[in-house]
Amino acid sequence: EMVEKQGYEHFMLKEIHEQPTVARRFLSDRLKQEEVKMPELEEIWQEDFEKVMITACGTAYYSGQVGRHIIEELARLPVDVEIASELRYKQNFIDEDTLVIVVSQSGETADTLAALEVAQKKGAKILALTNTASSSIARQSDAVVDIMAGPEIAVASTKAYLAMLLGFYLLGLKLAELRGTLSQSELSDYRREILKLPDRIESTLHRTEPQCQKLAETIVDYDSIFFIGRNLDYSLALEGALKLKEISYIHAESYPAGELKHGTLALVEEGVPVFALMTRGKLARKTLSNVEEVKARGGRVIAVASSQLMEERAEDEFYELIKLPVSNELWAGVIAVIPLQLTAYYAAKELDCSIDKPRNLAKSVTVE
Ligand code: G6P
Numbered sequence: 054e055m056v057e058k059q060g061y062e063h064f065m066l067k068e069i070h071e072q073p074t075v076a077r078r079f080l081s082d083r084l085k086q087e088e089v090k091m092p093e094l095e096e097i098w099q100e101d102f103e104k105v106m107i108t109a110c111g112t113a114y115y116s117g118q119v120g121r122h123i124i125e126e127l128a129r130l131p132v133d134v135e136i137a138s139e140l141r142y143k144q145n146f147i148d149e150d151t152l153v154i155v156v157s158q159s160g161e162t163a164d165t166l167a168a169l170e171v172a173q174k175k176g177a178k179i180l181a182l183t184n185t186a187s188s189s190i191a192r193q194s195d196a197v198v199d200i201m202a203g204p205e206i207a208v209a210s211t212k213a214y215l216a217m218l219l220g221f222y223l224l225g226l227k228l229a230e231l232r233g234t235l236s237q238s239e240l241s242d243y244r245r246e247i248l249k250l251p252d253r254i255e256s257t258l259h260r261t262e263p264q265c266q267k268l269a270e271t272i273v274d275y276d277s278i279f280f281i282g283r284n285l286d287y288s289l290a291l292e293g294a295l296k297l298k299e300i301s302y303i304h305a306e307s308y309p310a311g312e313l314k315h316g317t318l319a320l321v322e323e324g325v326p327v328f329a330l331m332t333r334g335k336l337a338r339k340t341l342s343n344v345e346e347v348k349a350r351g352g353r354v355i356a357v358a359s360s361q362l363m364e365e366r367a368e369d370e371f372y373e374l375i376k377l378p379v380s381n382e383l384w385a386g387v388i389a390v391i392p393l394q395l396t397a398y399y400a401a402k403e404l405d406c407s408i409d410k411p412r413n414l415a416k417s418v419t420v421e
Contacts, residue, residue, distance in 0.1 A: 057206070063408045065207035065300070069394050073255035075202045075212045076387065079219050080251065082201065086244055091227040093196040097178045098231055102152045105132040106177070108140050108168045109156035110418070112210040113217060115295060116182075117156050118288035119386050120221035126383065127235060127243075128228035137168035138421070149176040154224070157181070158205060158213040159417035160188020167421075169193055182220045184213045198224070207409045208416045209299045211394050214292060215254070218386050222247055246381035253378045253388055261375055261392040268355065268373050269399030272326045273303065279317055280307040280393075282330035283340055289386055290330050293393035300401040300411050310343040323351035328393070331358035332377065332385035344371070357392055359385060 061067035083090045105124055107117035114136055121132040130152075135145075137155075141164065147153060153172040157165045160183040169179055169190060181194035184202045191197045200216035226243055229235040235243070272278060278297060280290035290307035297305040308317045310329070321327060327347045331337040337358065344354050353372035356363070359379035368374050375392045379385040401408045 062402075063207065063398075065209055065211060065398055065408050068205055068207055068212045069391070069398065070258065071203065072212050072215050072391070073251050073258065075216050076219060076251040076254050079201050079216055080248065083223055084244060084247060086241070086248065089223050089226045089230070089244065091198070091223055093198050094180060094224060094227050095231070097152075097180065097196045099150070099178065101150050102130065103150040105130050105152045105154060106140075106145070106147055106172065107132060107134045107154045107156065108137045108165065108172070110137050110162050110165055112214045112292060112295060113156040113158060113162075113165070115288065115292040116214050116217035116221065117154070118291055119218055119285060120154065120156075120224070122285050122288060123221045123225035123383065124228060127225040128232050129234045130228065130232070135168070137162070138164040140168040141171055145171070145175070147172050147175040147177045151175070151177040153177045153179045155179055155181045155190055155194060156183070156217055157188070157190050158184045158202075158210055158217075160185035160190040161417050161419050162190075163419050163421050166190055166193070182217055182224075184216065205416075208411055208414050209296055209397070209408075211296075215387050215390065218390075219247075219250075222384060243381065243383070246384055249380065250384060250387055254391065257377060257388050257391045258395075262395055264373070264375060265392050265395035266399045269396050270403050272396075273301070273400050273403045275303070275324065275326055277304045277306065277320060278326045278328070279321070280305065280328045280330065281310040281313055281340065281343060282307075283310045283336040284333055285383070285386060286310075286330035286332055286336070286340070286389070289389050289393070290328070292390060293328060293330070293397075296394055296397035297400060299414060300397055300408050301404055301406055302412075303400065310340045313343050313346060318346060318350065321347055321350045321352040325352045326355060326372070327352045328355045328357055330389060331356060331362055332379050332389050333382050334362060337362045357389055
């Protein structure tokens with residue numbers, strides 16, 4: 054095991070640090086300044102696709118929440134995201150004109166496979182976004198996009214989540230191209246910005262790791278930690294809370310920032326840590342007003358925000374300010390998730406938890 058960990062204390066930390074490489078590998082295979090290579094999608098593409106349904110479990114499901122915003126904004130197709138174990142048992146409106154995207158690191162999650170079968174019976178085209186191209190889910194799908202994150206050993210997913218987001222970025226761009234919803238110059242600007250991501254992921258890792266380590270030591274004494282954000286930032290908040298819960302066993306909840314007043318605020322009292330994610334320009338100001346509400350109740354706000362949006366803010370406005378090098382806010386997820394993963398990791402380490410194999414959880418859930 055020591056050899057495979059390559060000097061890292063845990064697989065999770067190793068996998069967090071592999072993310073720049075994972076991003077470079079995936080993008081060098083599929084993205085050039087002039088084009089996105091997504092032949093798998095082109096092969097099953099139908100002019101009359103009317104909607105997209107994304108289905109998955111766990112972290113893969115949260116990647117789908119990000120994917121929804123990406124596809125809706127770029128390709129202007131309505132997207133539903135359903136937890137696979139729910140999709141199986143509800144009324145669904147999947148038909149021949151639905152593109153179903155099934156997301157799974159392992160490709161073996163029982164509920165996800167069952168949801169795929171439900172969709173297939175309705176005549177939908179199935180595209181799998183998976184880290185295991187030889188898996189059951191891959192075999193049953195009409196098209197398979199391999200996210201190429203490499204073997205992920207830690208139960209809590211990190212590099213596969215990041216690769217899923219990149220998969221959605223490229224799917225979103227290819228769908229936009231096929232549907233003609235973006236101009237050539239817009240497409241090329243978006244592609245150019247994606248190509249910058251591996252370096253930004255790397256610099257974010259190095260810059261935020263010591264900060265997250267220190268921060269983690271100060272938040273582990275609290276029973277509950279909250280994550281708020283709007284739009285894409287809310288989707289990321291979901292994953293941030295899940296990471297913390299899974300490995301540190303601290304109760305964590307994510308809320309759309311606008312919903313704070315409708316419940317969660319009642320739980321915010323002196324010292325309670327609240328992560329406020331702010332990477333979307335138009336929405337940051339709104340989330341900042343929620344930040345004020347939290348501060349007024351004595352909550353400790355940890356702002357995870359793009360540097361640009363924080364230019365006029367003083368560091369001491371927040372308990373902690375984690376600044377991110379975001380240039381295109383649609384692609385901020387792969388950068389913003391890094392400090393969330395690192396904080397969860399160091400919190401679990403501080404609490405002496407079994408990081409790679411958290412209690413009660415399995416890497417792949419092959420029973421219902
Ligand atoms: C388990 C794992 C999670 C994972 C989920 C879905 O719960 O502990 O990390 O996100 O299954 O797994 P999949 O392989 O389908 O992505």
